[in-house]
Amino acid sequence: MIVFTDKEDRIIAYDSTNKTYKNKIDVGNYFDNKCDAFIFGHKCEPHYLVEVDEHNVPLYDKDGNLIYKLDKYGNKIQDGFSVYPDVPFLEVYQTNYEQTILSMADVLGGVYE
Secondary structure, X not given: OEEEEOOOOEEXXXXXXXXXXXXXXXXXXXXXXXXXXXXXXXXXXXEEOEOEOOOOOEOEOOOOOEOEOEOOOOOEOEEEEEEEEOHHHHHHHHHHHHHHHHHHHHHHOOOOO
């Protein structure tokens, strides 16, 4: 699966053809069998291969930025990714879930706290 993130690394789409996203990250089958709300409730940050010297120390350019390994098209080579929950999104989702449960209890005449 390919996920797309915004400038704050929030997942905002997956398996899309739109080219306007900050990052396009191949997460393999990490989100298999997960619903959209679960996927969009996470942030995903790519990791790229870094150029190293003979002592395995990362190389930096004159401005202090890491130098990444590039493929034949000039794109950075992805080496992995980090996925972590986007807490504000999950809080909103939880609040909506709780409100839905309370509304259903009112309609069904159930007891709730």
